[in-house]
Amino acid sequence: MPNQDTNVTIKQIEVRASSEQYDVHARQLIREITRLPIHHLPSLAGISASTPPLHIRTAQLYRLFGDFPVNQLDRLINQLLIDPLVQEAHILSSIEYEPSVHIVDVFFHPGVTDTLAESVLSGAQMLDIAGLQRVETGRRYLLDGRLRESEAHALAKALLYNPVIQRYTLHPAQQTEQARAAVEESPLPTQEIESGNYATTVPLSTMSDEQLLEVSRAGLLALNLDEMRAIQRHYQGQGREPTDVELETLAQTWSEHCSHKTFKASIEYREIDQHGNVLASESIPGLLKHYLMSATEQVQRADLVSAFKDNAGIVRFTETQDIAFKVETHNHPSAIEPFGGANTGVGGVIRDVLGVSAYPLACTDILCFGPPDTPVDKLATGVLPPDRIASGVVNGVRDYGNKMGIPTVNGAILYHSGYIYNPLVFCGCLGILPHGSHPDQIQPGDLIVVLGGRTGRDGVHGATFSSGEMSSEINAQAGSAVQIGAPITEKKVTDVIIQARDRQLYHAITDCGAGGFSSAVGEMGARTGARVELANAPLKYQGLAPWEIWLSEAQERMVLAVPPEHLEELRAICAIEEVELSVLGSFTDDQRLTVNSKGQTVANIEMEFLHHGIPSRHLEAVWSSKPAQTDGRDTEGYLKNDDLAQSISVSLAPTLLALLRHPDISSKEEVVRRYDHEVQGATVLKPLVGRAGNGPGDAAVLQPILEEATQASIILSNGINPLYGKIDPYHMALNAVDEALRNLTAVGGDITRASILDNFCWGNPNDPAQLGTLVRAVKGCHDAAIGFGTPFISGKDSLNNEYRAQGERLPVIPTLLISAVGIIDNAAQTVDMSLKTPGNLLYLVGTTRDELAGSHYAEVVDPASFEQLFPATAVPQVDIPHASATMKALGEAIRKGMIRACHDLSEGGFALAAAEMSLASLLGVTIDVGRIPLAQSGDIQRSAQNIVRLFSESPSRFLVEIAPEQLGAFEKHMRTHEIHDIHYVGTVAKTASFIVQDGEEELINLSVEELQEAWKGGQL
Secondary structure, three states, X not given: OEXXXXXXXXXXXXXXXXXXXXXXXXXXXHHHHHOOOHHHOHHHHHOOOOOOOOOEEEEEEEEEEEOOOHHHHHHHHHHHHOOOOOEEEEEHHHOOXXXXXXXXXXXXXXXXXXXXXXXXXXHHHXXXXXXXXXXXXXXXXXXXXXXXXXXXHHHHHHHHOOOOOEEEEEEOHHHHHHHHHHHHHOOOOOOOOOOOOOOOEOOOOOOOHHHHHHHHHHOOOOOOHHHHHHHHHHHHHHOOOOEHHHHHHHHHHOOHHHHXXXXXXXXXXXXXXXXXXXXXXXXXXXXHHHHHHHHHHHHOOOOEEEOOOOOOEEEEOOOOEEEEEEEEEOHHHHHHOHHHHHHHHHHHHHHHHHOOOOEEEEEEEEEEEOOOOOOHHHOOOOOOOHHHHHHHHHHHHHHHHHHHOOOEEEEEEEEOHHHOOOOEXXXXXXXXXXXXXXXXXXXXXXXXXXXXXXXXXXXXXHHHHOOOXXXXXXXXXXXXXXXXXXXXXXXXXXXXXXXXXXXXXXXEEEEOOOOXXXXXXXXXXXXXXXXXXXXXXXXXXXXXXXXXXXXXXXXXXXXXXXXXXXXXXXXXXXXXXXXXXXEEEEEOOOOEEEEEEOOEEEEEEEHHHHHHOOOOOEEEEEEEOOHHHHOOOOOXXXXXXXXXXXHOOOOHHHHHHHHHHOOOOOOOHHHHOOOOOOOOOXXXXXXXXXXXXXEEOOOEEEOXXXXXXXXXXXXXXXXXXHHHHOOOHHHHHHHHHHHHHHHHHHOOOOHHHEEEEEEEEOOOOOOHHHHHHHHHHHHHHHHHHHHHOOOEEEEEEEOOOEEEEOOEEEEOXXXXXXXXXXXXXXXXXXXXXXXXXXXXXXXXEOOEOOOOOOOHHHHHOOHHHHHHHOOOOOOOOOOHHHHHHHHHHHHHHHHOOOOOEEXXXXXXXXXXXXXXXXXXXXXXEEEEHHHOOEOOHHHOOHHHHXXXXXXOOOOOOEEEEEOHHHHHHHHHHHHHOOOXXXXXXXXXXXXXXXXXXXXXXXXXXXXXXXXHHHHXXXXX
């Protein structure tokens, strides 16, 4: 089929599974269709057991542009595009379709990265097929003709494409023949990018306040009035107008995402009671310095190498090696394009670790979604269903880590209605580097070198988009903020960086992330100056405006400061690793950022104004503690079966099974198994442990393969409990730190060798009430870090996680993630949570209190029973000195071999911890909860005392398995460390029965099989 404009041949190839049994995409699609509300697809009601089932096929489409002979096309198809065992290919004009099939073709919008197309081009070069010039890829869906045309459109919009990055075409069943003929006779549309080649000026000098704000809004600049006025005054003083490149550069640099201006703002903070009386007040000069950085300074740990001043925190690992750790968020992009958002979130945090010259060792991910059974028809316009977001995010995480050969070793998945409109995607990466090998000494004259992927329009306005609220209008406008990753490219870049680091070929390095070149070059040259020529940037396609090239957040790019004498050696490495290198310009000594494009100076900004010209923010924060907040229930939690909830009150076995099925607690094996958690051969303790191979591990342990003779290993863990934050964010923060360190301790870690990271995901900080909760959480982080002696080495805030629909603001549930990284001398000293041997003893370590507020027990029971039994229950509260002492003593006991298994008590309390240890090992237990003392038991109704013993989420507690011959040594060890709240509670059984008693009274009698069935029944 000739293209009339370019005289190149266009071929469209369809690749299908050779048999329906191999069409896994179709089977998955049918499962997703069955979960849609039936009133959206009335035709499905007519498809019953007596009729043929829903018939769907899928195919991969390739549009090939070029001039190549038939024999080369055959080679391309048979050697690259298909697996001949399970697939077959057809040139579109020769294939026969069923007469009654709706055809939906889905392709990317112009400018969206098409990694599969890039792979085809690379493969064609390897096959010496020189005539292939361009490739576009898409998906084809052949839908059952019994569906109406309107239903086919509904399916396409619900499941088959994402309008942010894709377009679709529907050929209805009755028009298939005509549609095919039309496609054969007319040239296919091509993806052309249209834009200007020159910068333009923005006439700010005479604008009113309203006009300034409109410029910010229309341009997705996310700048407030004070900031727009500051820019206006600056350029008025210069006697000129800013260029669009300058204005966009300032917006990116001053964005919440890049500058963390809320955490640097001065805040007037008040705490008031329910009557409005002021209980306390404080003037805070800045949350970041006053609380988080100051806590790290007070801890003064000798193993701390770098904190809060680079892309990732760095601590000492061995005599010759350091480790780097960073956790990022990619929330807004994941809400509008889940796969791409999560995919590039993982890629971005890996680049953060590369940005401190470290080799990536492992990834972590913590994902927060709306309830999976959220009714689709109740969602606001433009909001994707939670299950679709979850599926895309999980696949995006899998795609990047697996393709790069980096194991995903730790994480969590949470569900709450507060995440329906604002899903959260936390991505973490751990790296390793020789001690002192990360340089940061840019010299004037160093070349600005870019390695990796080409620049496109993807990712434009990503930083400013992530700094504001979301709505259907803004999401549609911000489609270009979504990025698509290319993990193979990043793997090649990684190999170049490590070789360049070891040969000392660069003076500084950073990743090209939020804000693209504008942030990377602007930050690197902040102390010197920089001169850039945008024409030197390799582009994915022509037609990008200078500001788009400068701001693009296209993935897989790193920026280095390279001395001129090292350029050719670096270029030689890149040639071997097939990584593109370009020189954008050089660092200067003039303290200015000068950007040129094809002979035009498109930006000339003083570094002082760029980095320090932003007006200081002065904010008001109010925290109000009201009695209504202490009833312990979260009525907006995960959606559950009300009939089930009503059947559970003081009946303990059904309650335990309901908790095992809770989406937060239930098995995540179906997700975990998608991730490679053993690649690189360093993973000692994996995400799933135990005889059954599916027990939820408390923390990951990695023993990197090093040249030096050492058994030193790394522990990764996390803590997150947003339900507590709805009651008191201060205690949420203390509990999150406690949980992260508790998990680390449970595998044998030493909290005196642990460091932590914070990630805050909050709503609008301009709302005093929202900011008040944030301040209280930061205060909790400060007190916990000092109390436990664990420094913060890095962190990230993601604010304005709000969705605006029909005038209503829907903020995310305030969420704090604490991640911990620790060092242990020998991985052989660690234990997991699965029970080991019948006859061994079970001990509870820690104090149990009536602390059911914000608990998962409160979510699954009926409200009447809970309020009657626990009218004055409290949110879990951490006694930091006692918690610290307990963790130090218990961790040492594990490392000395006194403990066979250990599990921390968290969601669901003691009963859940015991059940998880049992189901992981396929071993039963016999437990007497009457042996568990209750603190302040006189305040608890007798009928509720066993509920507290079983389901309270009091922090700093552990359930441990001890061999009888180690009992004396264990008890003596704990007494020596003045830890006296250790309580014998039962034994590991020879039978597969989970039995809980109170003296002679049997409370729970379930088989391990029943525990497994309930736990697996709630997975995603």
